[in-house]
Amino acid sequence: MKTIKTPIYDRLLDISSKNTIYFQLPGHHKRTNQFLDFNILPSFDTTETFGTDNLHEPEEIIFESMREVSRVYGSKESIYLVNGSTSGIHIAMMSVTKPGDSVLIQRNSHVSAYNGSILGRLNVEYIMPEYDSSIQLVGGIDVHKFKELIQNNRSIKACVLLHPSFYGVCSDLCEIIDIAHKNGVIVIVDEAHGPHLSFSDRLPKSAIELGADMVIHSAHKTLPSLTQTAVLHICSDRVNIDRVRSVSRLLQTTSPSYIFMTSIEKAVAYMDSFKGREDLDTLIGNINRFNESISKIDRIKLLGNKSESLFYDRDITKIHFEIEGIRGTDLIDILHRDYNINMEYADFRYVIGVTSVMNTEDDFKYLEDALGEIASNNTYDETEDLDMKLIEPKQIIPIYEAFNSENKTVKLVESVGSVSASYIIPYPPGIPQLAPGELITDEHVEIVEKYKDKGISIVGLNKDMIDIVGV
Numbered sequence: 001m002k003t004i005k006t007p008i009y010d011r012l013l014d015i016s017s018k019n020t021i022y023f024q025l026p027g028h029h030k031r032t033n034q035f036l037d038f039n040i041l042p043s044f045d046t047t048e049t050f051g052t053d054n055l056h057e058p059e060e061i062i063f064e065s066m067r068e069v070s071r072v073y074g075s076k077e078s079i080y081l082v083n084g085s086t087s088g089i090h091i092a093m094m095s096v097t098k099p100g101d102s103v104l105i106q107r108n109s110h111v112s113a114y115n116g117s118i119l120g121r122l123n124v125e126y127i128m129p130e131y132d133s134s135i136q137l138v139g140g141i142d143v144h145k146f147k148e149l150i151q152n153n154r155s156i157k158a159c160v161l162l163h164p165s166f167y168g169v170c171s172d173l174c175e176i177i178d179i180a181h182k183n184g185v186i187v188i189v190d191e192a193h194g195p196h197l198s199f200s201d202r203l204p205k206s207a208i209e210l211g212a213d214m215v216i217h218s219a220h221k222t223l224p225s226l227t228q229t230a231v232l233h234i235c236s237d238r239v240n241i242d243r244v245r246s247v248s249r250l251l252q253t254t255s256p257s258y259i260f261m262t263s264i265e266k267a268v269a270y271m272d273s274f275k276g277r278e279d280l281d282t283l284i285g286n287i288n289r290f291n292e293s294i295s296k297i298d299r300i301k302l303l304g305n306k307s308e309s310l311f312y313d314r315d316i317t318k319i320h321f322e323i324e325g326i327r328g329t330d331l332i333d334i335l336h337r338d339y340n341i342n343m344e345y346a347d348f349r350y351v352i353g354v355t356s357v358m359n360t361e362d363d364f365k366y367l368e369d370a371l372g373e374i375a376s377n378n379t380y381d382e383t384e385d386l387d388m389k390l391i392e393p394k395q396i397i398p399i400y401e402a403f404n405s406e407n408k409t410v411k412l413v414e415s416v417g418s419v420s421a422s423y424i425i426p427y428p429p430g431i432p433q434l435a436p437g438e439l440i441t442d443e444h445v446e447i448v449e450k451y452k453d454k455g456i457s458i459v460g461l462n463k464d465m466i467d468i469v470g471v
């Protein structure tokens, strides 16, 4: 009898047979250990049955487990998420707003913040992050600009901020939260990349400690936890917890994975233990030594102090380097192809690795040796720079209206002057340059041409065609 092909299984089997070193999600880096025992499958895969409680009406083990996690992080209440931070951002936004309300979103936010506005039918104001074209780096947000925006837009009910960004960049969140609260604005912080911050005082402070009202963590990004695992922390009385619970019931599955929930619980328990904190300290030491060593290699550059004006603080567990003359997007391929090292991400210039307590000293030594070899062997390429500046959006209609509108597909070059019904998101860096409801300008056509020339893929376009509002 003929059976169907199993391409996913086959490919993953092949990939897992390779001895790859990961500076990449998920945070467990595919290393099993006592706090993430993969052997629990399948016996821990269960449903709500005798003695297993219910995520949506937690009273017993899930209630107790979430209370322990809440205690570790210092939140008022924490809710497990089995569909990543994506669902946590949606739940947070919809919990503190009603359709037609206004929110302020950091423009370099993950697409889930944009989609949260579509789901919640929210009007959006954006705050642009700082940008330095000389080093093509998107920084944090400026406190004064934030204050001005909040004070000039009295209808803003909540803001969604990023801390840290994909590049580890942090804004002066303490000051920003204070301004927001003084102006009656609820602060939601997408801390998807920062669930480890609470476990070391050598790293930027977590938004929970800095006074945010709701904070979302992707446990799977920087803790040794399974993909999709995340936590929504409710941190202040400005948020109605009953409303959050109802929205969580609305947006999360009725069959949450107990493997996922166990994974969050075990990862947080480990991080909070003496061993976990010690391992994080060792990681930070390894990163500092790695940075010091590679900065001595000819052609290798780190972010260093050159970008201090761009951001307030940086999470160094996101390692970040460039080799002069080699595109970041090429370097990440070389590391994967020739050295079996998987980094998280590269843009035109930089390569970024997401480290976790699962990275050993040997991992860093191996990466350092590989970079030394590449820097000395490859010919100097004189790559030209690519300006990754974010285009100032011109909103014509609300994002949710554009998303739900009748639309048609036209060639991008012919769309100038129309209202977009889709996104233009270059990968890297994965930040929207155009969102639904915004005016398409010559600038969009120009940058898309430029990105395509440089081999950067664009989400939202289908063979140079774009959806616009109207029939």
Ligand SMILES: Cc1ncc(COP(=O)(O)O)c(C=O)c1O
Binding pocket: 083, 084, 085, 086, 087, 109, 110, 112, 162, 165, 166, 190, 192, 193, 218, 228, 229, 230
């Ligand atoms: C900044 C940021 N926020 C949110 C998310 C969504 O997280 P998740 O994959 O856990 O849904 C991501 C995913 O990459 C992200 O980079």
